[in-house]
Amino acid sequence: MIEADIYKALGDPVRLKIITRLSGRSTHTIGKLSENLGISRQGARKQIQVLVSAELVQLKKQGRETQVLLNPDKLKMARTFITRLEQQWEHRLDALKHFVEDQTVP
């Protein structure tokens, strides 16, 4: 079940904040991204690495700094999976509804 890793990566307030920032502003360097997260730079770096491992984010070294890039495909995967769950659920409810209707005396 590969999907779990994506949600696991999103399942931390710091990492979610990072992702949110990336989705909103243009590219961030590791340094900028690590600011105002309430933790140390190295702490932030570790969280960024988690996002890299989950492939939600990509690093691109440019000179002495490193850009952090969002990978929208992975976000899409996460959303698609949830959407599928919801659809199955609704389909199930529909089936149940029909079943109940069939049982009803006309």
Add this chain to the structure above:
Amino acid sequence: MIEADIYKALGDPVRLKIITRLSGRSTHTIGKLSENLGISRQGARKQIQVLVSAELVQLKKQGRETQVLLNPDKLKMARTFITRLEQQWEHRLDALKHFVEDQTVP
């Protein structure tokens, strides 16, 4: 950042399997749901409890067994949040595109 808790709950293969089962079939008892997860009943029970705490799932006791019910609202929240991230991202890309176009010599 409340959202993180939802993803955290989804971020485990066992729990994701449970959610998947719940979305697909009709209501499960705790017992049935705990089968074939590769872990003990009590282990599974703990994971179900995590889902309960995250309000992704609800329990309803019926006699000696307990039904596990999916809470579709929470799934929707998770999906909505990701969708919003994606939209911000796209909006950002659009803005960038326009900026580039403005810089282009006609």
Add this chain to the structure above:
DNA sequence: TTAATATGCAACTATTGGGTTGCATATAAT
């Protein structure tokens, strides 16, 4: 009433995770 089933609760272990500090290194600016 006795037995079987469905579940709960608690203690314990091992691993993962989030975070820190300290130090090293590479690139850029003065």
Add this chain to the structure above:
DNA sequence: ATTATATGCAACCCAATAGTTGCATATTAA
């Protein structure tokens, strides 16, 4: 050449998590 900036790497700590086993309890079936 020296200094400042951006980042990397490793060791360490503590808390949380995933899982286990063992036993208790409530409900239903025989």
